[in-house]
Amino acid sequence: MERLKKIRNFCIVAHIDHGKSTLADRLIEKTGTLAKRDMQAQLLDSMELEREKGITIKLTPTKMNYTFEGVDYELNLIDTPGHVDFTYEVSRSLAACEGAILIVDASQGVEAQTLANAYLAIDNNLEILPVINKIDLPSARPEEVKQEIEDVVGVPAMHAPCISAKDGTNIEQVLEMIVKEFPCPKGSETEPLKALIFDSYYDNFKGAICLVRVFDGTVKVGDKISMMQTGKQYEVTEVGVFVPSAKAVDVLRAGDVGYIAGSIKTISDVAVGDTITHSANPCKEALPGYKKVQPVVYCGIYLVDGSKYNELKDALEKLKLNDASLEYMPEVSEALGFGFRCGFLGLLHLEIITERIEREFNLDIITTAPGVSYLLHKTNGEVLEISNPSKWLSPVEIAYVEEPVVKASIFTPPEYVGAIMELAQEKRGISNGLVYLDKTRVRVDYTLPLGEIVYDFFDSLKSRTKGYASFDYEMAGYMQSELVRVDILLNGEKCDALSLIVHKDKAYTRGRAIAEKLKKIIPRQLFEVPIQACIGNKIIARETVSQMRKDVLAKCYGGDITRKRKLLEKQKEGKKRMRQFGSVELPAEAFISILKLDNDE
Amino acid sequence: MKKIRIYVHVPFCESKCSYCDFASFVCGEDLKQKYFAKLVQEICGCKYKDREVQSVYFGGGTPSSVDEKYIISVMKCLRHNFTFSNNAEITIECNPASESLDKLKKYRELGINRISFGVQSLNDNTLKFLNRRHTKKDAVEAIKDAQKAGFENISADLIIGVSESQEDLIDSAKQLLNLGVKHISAYMLQIEEGTPLYNAYQNNNSIVPSEDYCVGMYDRLVVFLTERGFCHYEISNFALPCYQSQHNLGYWRLDDYIGFGLSAHSFVDGVRFANSNNFNDYFEDKNITREVLTAQQKIEEKIMLGLRCQEGVSIKDLLNLGYDIMTNPNLSNFVENGIIILQKNGKTPDKITINPAYYGVSNSIIVKLLP
Structure with a gap:
């Protein structure tokens, strides 16, 4: 048989947690690519963080040998991330394949990213093989889910293997279907590379x-x-x-x-x-390639110990080596010193990068509140793109502001539709309708400001729907909005790293919540520290951290000196975790804390 | 002749107070006998006998709780082994419950010229809460007895931050002054882990007043004592002119001192060392800790101790240790805000001191002035 006929290149796509990595592990094990004793759960997730979070971040290809009806096949599997932040990486791997296994959880059915990823695969002209996973679960309903795939996704699914990747049930059937269903690669060895x-x-x-x-x-x-x-x-x-x-x-x-x-x-x-x-014998034209991916979420990354700036730069450079989507550029903050403004594909991406900086490079960092990139239309006709709130212009210079919006689809059991609509309303969403997919699933479509999603949309959605709703979005351009910058003044001085952009109707409550939160976080100091939230010159909230009265009035005689000195040395060490802003000392947590408001409130 | 100060630790008490976490024990006569024998032996073997003794301090524990024969033996041994300066200050700590006129007279005969009474309060409820063995009446009598025995330099300890009113505290101070006490040490109650008070506090935080209230107590005491002519010469110490504790000032000026006894600390020629706080180790000269101060540590101590005192830290002394404190940006900030006072000698800055209004937060100030 011709060599190419014995090759199958495919990837696995699915909604997060539907079992991509587990199936990948089973395929590797079944084909004998690795002995069972060398297996560790979620083999392809090589980053410590990936295994810990149970998610796949990087693409990881694996070559497997599989013999079917006496013929030795070469199967190349490319594992893909399932999280919405990494849709881009999924689309990259799709271009390298001819087929995609679409895994669907037998009890959860089609979810937001099932659909999003399936469409990506269809757009790339890939053959799709649905696989129903987790049939070992008592709540599994494989036949219904097959119907759902046909109705919602629109690909034939009646022949889909029903498997349990966890228990290893029916894995053989998947391998057979890979060979039978997926086309072999085309191309010629004699053509230029x-x-x-x-x-x-x-x-x-x-x-x-x-x-x-x-x-x-x-x-x-x-x-x-x-x-x-x-x-x-x-x-x-x-x-x-x-x-x-x-x-x-x-x-x-x-x-x-x-x-x-x-x-x-x-x-x-x-x-x-x-x-x-x-070089000597080039091909006529390049492959189509990919669209350059644009970061959508931005935040400032600074150091607790400012003297390690070069180490941070190094860390970002190294991370960028493996993650082309990470963007960063130097930036200076009055409050935090030298740092970087970084762009990410989403909040999870941001979280992963910051965690990796801390873990793999052993740097204590301070991140500012994540935000998005706004378009500021100036009165003189110029348009500025601004992702750092401190670069915001004074209101007189601004004709109007546009903020990025997304088209979001939320998949949910019908009983949570009310809660979701309420949430979307709070987040300034505009309804794009509602579709009953079947008796148990509804798709709710909204246009939402990305800034609101960045804030705490995921967590709220999860808690209000008890985790039953799933969510996917795609960027949908810009929309004009009434946005203002809320500044935080500490001891009368504006702390640039605490500024944030908020919709005008929410500025007051947000400002007050931040001031209250900061009061809890900033320790009492030698001076009274007034905390003010303001828009322009208008103060919208005020709190005060009262003056520290006593740290110690204990005695200190001959026997106490050593202990006391050591205590002092320790305190001095502890001060390094504090940021000096004017005469105010700010703990590193202060900058992140303003994000976590809604979780507490 | 090089000088030295001597500290003698008496780790015995008749009962343990609810807040105490010092090396002090309630125990039998056998151990006391053995202990003082060791103490005398330790003094005899001391390497610094060529130094002139500036002051002696018997601390504890409760030095007055042991039979006076032990104190006599120690004093005799000290006099035998060391030369004393003419006006050497010799202090003994006394518990008002364990003194007697007779005992005080004996102390006086030994040349002890200063008594420090652990009065803590003249409020019987407060004394009970602290599990002190004495009452207000005992304390008043003890001070009178000391005066009868010929003591003029009498100090009393007061405790701040117990559940009594600010008025109660001032009332105690007023009575002490009326009795003729020349020196007051006022300490904020520290709730140390492992003490009965700590456990009680864990169960109920309201057994002691709020931090702000305690600071208010301290502030009122400062005002009261200053108005009565006492100088606030160290964070927790107040004295009429000429009645400052020379021995304690020695600690803060980084004078050399040698400590004898269980867990006693010494500081000689830039080296800090300390005996073990375990009796068996002490008897066998085991587990003596020793620390040679680095240049950095010397500066830290100089600042930490100097700023506790009204006399402050000499800028020149710090320069000699290699630290130009005038270049610390926090200093100018503190001076601007009236937290640190820059004392000038003519036009050149000479010393820095903490504004007494900020004594309560001295730690936070000191930390920021370290190199």
């Missing part, structure tokens, strides 16, 4: 590594290659496949999924979506 970079990561020894899907031609060590978009040229030092750890091979051919290393010094030279070809 054409390989798509669908991801990259940085290896301390080998440099930047390109994860590629070869569409045409072959590539081997020693080949001179060039990146069609950036024009950069390299000599290949290694090619290989993932089994699932990286393993060097002699050559990668059309249809293969693997990696190429070429002593590429910086990851920024590797543009994901770029096409690799031979």
Whole structure:
């Protein structure tokens, strides 16, 4: 049989928690790619954080060998993230595949991201194989869910394997269907090399590594290659496949999924979506590639210990190596000193990056409240894009403001529709209608300001629907809005890192809540510290941290001196976690605390 | 001749107070005998006998709780081994419940010239709450007896922050002054882990007044004592002119001192060392801790101790230790806000002191003035 006919490239897409990584593990185990003793739960989630949070962040390809009806097949699986923040990464992996397994939880049915990811796969002309997972659950209703997939997603699902990835039930059937249902790659080894970079990561020894899907031609060590978009040229030092750890091979051919290393010094030279070809014999045109992804959520990242600025810069650079979607640029805050304004794909992405900075680089950081990027139309006709509230203009200069909005679809059992509508209303949502998918599921559509989603939409949605609702959104341009900047004054001085942009109707309550929260967080100091929230010059809330009266009036004689000095040294150490703002000392938590208002209130 | 101060620790009490976490024990005569024998031996073996003694302080515990023969033996041993300066201040701490006119006379004969009474309060309810063994009547009598025995330099301790009114506290102070007490040490009650008071406090925080109320007590006491001619020469110490405790001032001026006895601390030639607080270790000279101060630590101590006192810290002394405190931006900020007072000698700044109104928060101030 022709070589290409024995290759299947596919990915797994699903709503978060429907079991992508568990199925991936079972496939690897079943095909004997790894011995059972080498297996650890969620094998492909190699980051500590991924395993801990039970989510997949990075794409991880794996090559498996599978024998069906006497023929040895090569199956290349690309695991994908399920969280809405990482939709972009999903779409990248889709372009490297011919088929997608669409996992649906047998009890939960179709969820928001099931649909979003299924549509992405359809848009990429992928063959879709629905798989019903978690049939071991007592609440499983596989037949209904199959019907739901046909009705809601619109792909045939009656033949879908019903499996339990956890127990290993019916995994064989999935493997068979991969071979039977998914088309084999097209392409030719004799054509000039054409390989798509669908991801990259940085290896301390080998440099930047390109994860590629070869569409045409072959590539081997020693080949001179060039990146069609950036024009950069390299000599290949290694090619290989993932089994699932990286393993060097002699050559990668059309249809293969693997990696190429070429002593590429910086990851920024590797543009994901770029096409690799031979320098001497280039292909005629590059693959379509990807749209550059735009960050949607921004926050400032600063250090508790300002002297480690270079270490933070280093950390961001290293993280960027493996995460092209992370954006950052230097910024200075009066309150926090030197730091970076960083752009993220969403709140989870932000959370992951900040956690990684703290864990992997051992840096104590202060993050400012996440916000979005606004369009400020000036009275003189100029338009500014502003993601840092402290750059906001004075009201007289602003003609009007536009804020980014999203089209959100919320999937929910009907009993929570009321609660969701109420929430959406609070979040300034505009209803786009309501669709009954079947007896048990409703899709509620809203246009919502992204800024409101960033704030605490997920948590509120989860708590108000007892976790039954799922949510997906896509960016939907900008909308004119009446927004104002709320400033926080400490001891009469504006603390730039605490400013935030709020809708005018909410400014008063938000300002008051922040002032109250800060009063709880700022310790008593040598001076009385007035906390004021204001819009422009108008004060909308005021609280006071009363003066500290006593820290110690204890005695200190011969036997107390050593102990006392040590105590003092410890206190001095503790001061390092405090930020000096004018004469006010602010604990690092103050800056994050203003985000967490609604959870307490 | 190099100088030295001597501290003698008497770790015995007749009962343990509810707030006490010091090395003090209620125990039998055998141990006391053994202890004082060791103490005498320790004094005899001291390496610094060539120094002139400026002051001696018997602290505890309750030095007055033990038979006077022990104090006599220690004093004799000290005099035998050391040269005393003419006006050496010799203090003994006394519990009003364990003194007698007879005992006080004996102390006087030994050359002890200062008595510090652990009065704490002249309110019987407060004394009961603290589990003190004496009553107001005992305290008044003790002070009168001391005067009869020939003591003029009498100090009394007062405790602040117990559940009594601010008026009660001032009332105690007023009576002490009327009795002729020359020196007052006023401490804020510290609730230390492991004490009975700590456990009671965990169950019910309201057994002591609020922080603000306690500070109010302190502030009122400061005003009262200053009006009566007492100088507030250290955060918790007040004295009529010439009645400051020389021994304690020595600690804050970083004078050399040597401590004898259980858990006693010493500071000689820039080295701090301390005996174990375990009797068996002490008897066998085990677990003596020793710390040679680094340049940084010397500066820290200089600031920490100097700023506790009215006399403050000499800027030049700090410069000699390698720290130019005038370059610390927090200092100028404090001076601007009247928290730190810059004393000038002619036109050049000479010393810094904490404005007494901010004594209560001295820790927070000191931390920010460290190098």
